[in-house]
Amino acid sequence: MIDEVFYLKGCDDLVARAKDVLERPFSINYxxxxxxxxxxxxxxxxxxxxxxxxxxxxxxxxxxxxxxxxxxxxxxxxxxxxxxxxxxxxxxxxxxxxxxxxxxxxxxxxxxxxxxxxxxxxxxxxxxxxxxxxxxxxxxxxxxxxxxxxxxxxxxxxxxxxxxxxxxxxxxxxxxxxxxxxxxxxxxxxxxxxxxxxxxxxxxxxxxxxxxxxxxxxxxxxxxxxxxGQKPSLAMYITPFVSAPNYVFLLILGIVIGVLAYGYQYVLLEQRYLYSKLKWLPQRYHSLIPLLLTIPLGLWNAKILGGSHDFINYVTDMSLMTTEPRAILKLLLLFFIVRFIFSMISYGASVPGGIFMPILTLGAVIGCFSGLLGVNAGWIEHSQVLGLILVSMAAYFGAIEKAPFTAIVLLTEMAGSLASVFPLVFVTFIAYTVDTLLGGRPIYTALREEMKFK
Incomplete structure (x- = not known):
């Protein structure tokens, strides 16, 4: 309610003053x-x-x-x-x-x-x-x-x-x-x-x-x-795109990531059912399966283990290589398959641990693979591969978690640059839309609905 008003000279309209519409200083109660x-x-x-x-x-x-x-x-x-x-x-x-x-x-x-x-x-x-x-x-x-x-x-x-x-x-x-x-x-x-x-x-x-x-x-x-110390948990101080990207390529990438995001949601939500078939092993002992499987994986390549912050840096270094592109593409495809399957086995095993970094890691592999593939086909420049890694991480995470703004801001904070936000937003939007059209839902909401609370 306006407590004090005054009349403009020659005018009957009431006019509120600043103190009548602003809150009183220090009046918030929280x-x-x-x-x-x-x-x-x-x-x-x-x-x-x-x-x-x-x-x-x-x-x-x-x-x-x-x-x-x-x-x-x-x-x-x-x-x-x-x-x-x-x-x-x-x-x-x-x-x-x-x-x-x-x-x-x-x-x-x-x-x-x-x-x-x-x-x-x-x-x-x-x-x-x-x-x-x-x-x-x-x-x-x-x-x-x-x-x-x-x-x-x-x-x-x-x-x-x-x-x-x-x-x-x-x-x-x-x-x-x-x-x-x-x-x-x-x-x-x-x-x-x-x-x-x-x-x-x-x-x-x-x-x-x-x-x-x-x-x-x-x-x-x-x-x-x-x-x-000052170094962030996962720092990727890169400028996503120095030159203008190929937006047709980014459109295709967004569609592919949307499909892959839906596949991730579907397979993850099936894990509770699949593990329930292991009648011979009580649920709280399911961790035995992925723990023992870490041995052959570690003997093959220890860098692939974990969430994994170190593996993202490993993939980023691979994107800078210019020799033997076909061999690198095959290795990246193998990395994606192994990381995808074992991420599902790990999370489904009834253990404490999340899907945040595993999703970002798979997004990094998708970005590196698609970037090097695009370079070999002449669709993009090699200098843009790092940008595609960043974009793919945001899009894959944003589509699966149904948290596009979190994904965009998180990857922007990690990159330490606001230079090329539009490609991040564009690909994340496409991937999110495709996943939604396929029937995808916020993964945490879907996981909550699978759980039985007392």
Whole structure:
């Protein structure tokens, strides 16, 4: 309501003044909530930094271990027994709450926001941390970003309930802030963290929620910078396209990626059914299958193991090669097949771990393969292959997750350049549309609907 008005000289119209339409200074009622969000982010950033550090160093150890194992094959049986022990330990951790500990944790968070699920956040937090390490460190094709998101949500929910003693509404807001903080700390990408929360969980853009989430994401990212240094989790400082790309080629690429994205969704959603056929092996022991399969994969090429940040850099280096293009294309095709199949086996095995990085890794392989194929056919320049890797990662992720804005912003933050955003948007839009036309749905929503919550 306008409290004060004045009359323009010679005019009967009422005119409001600035103070009548602006809010009073310091009148917002969620400043404390923003501060609490920042605290959630700091704690989440510390936990995720430790999680990242342990995974990074364990995978580097695998790069040494498998070449050593290849020269000392007598140790293969001993290592296999070690992996059996890891599977047994994982089963003990998962026994507490199998439904809420397996996978990335994002479907479980969605279920909480919808009132379909609940769990004790501190109990899930430490089990997700330890279980995630036990699953990812041996080299399963799982992403660490999903567990980071759930751990952030647990921190937000736990602090809201036990420390801040907030209302139910603010408990939900801090849980969401933890989601943004977890992804921001995992990728050193605060904007993508907030957008992911909006696209995947809330579907709304209310200032109370996103300001709190942004405070959490920024403080989480700050903590990772302090603890792990300035280098992001996955830095790809490249300018996507120095010269104008071939948009007909990009159109075809977008269509192909959309089809492949639908294939990924379909096969992933079949894993629960396929694993249910293993009547002789209880569900919490399913990890035994992919863990033992890491041995032949590691002996073949250890760089292919894990989520895998290192493998994306490996693929990027391959894109710069100009010799033996056919051999490189065949190897990339083999990489895609192996990564696709084992990603499905890993995620379907009822273990803690996500699909975030495995999707981006497959997108990188698609981009490198299509780029080198385009160069050989004379459709694009060799200098544009790196750009196609970036574009394909965004499009494949955006189509599968049904989070195109998160994909575009995430890859832009990773590239460190705003020079060529349009190709990113164009191919992501085409892939998203094709996947939708084929019947694709947001993958986390579909996974949530497959799960049975108590």
């Amino acid at each position: 400043v404390n909530l923003i501060v609490q969000g920042a605290i959630v982010g700091l704690i989440t950033g510390g936990i995720v930094s430790c999680f990242r550090w342990l995974i990074d160093h364990s995978l580097k150890l695998l790069f040494w271990w498998y070449p050593y194992l290849e020269k000392h094959l007598s140790y293969v049986l001993v290592y296999a027994l070690f992996l059996v022990a890891i599977s047994w330990l994982l089963s003990k951790i998962l026994k507490y709450d199998l439904t809420n500990l397996v996978g990335s944790g994002v479907p479980q968070i969605e279920a909480i926001s919808l009132g379909q699920n609940s769990y004790a956040p501190w109990q899930i937090l430490w089990r997700k941390f330890v279980g995630g390490l036990l699953a990812i460190c041996p080299g399963l094709f799982l992403g660490r970003e999903g567990p980071c998101i759930q751990m952030g949500a647990c921190v937000g929910q736990g602090l809201a309930n036990d420390v801040f003693k907030t209302s139910k509404k603010d408990q939900q807001t801090l849980l969401l802030a933890g989601v943004a903080a977890g992804l921001a700390a995992a990728f050193s990408a605060p904007l993508a963290g907030v957008l992911f929360m909006v696209e995947e969980i809330t579907m709304t853009f209310k200032p109370r929620i996103w300001l709190t989430a942004l405070a959490a994401a920024l403080s989480a990212d700050l903590m990772t910078l302090v603890l792990l």
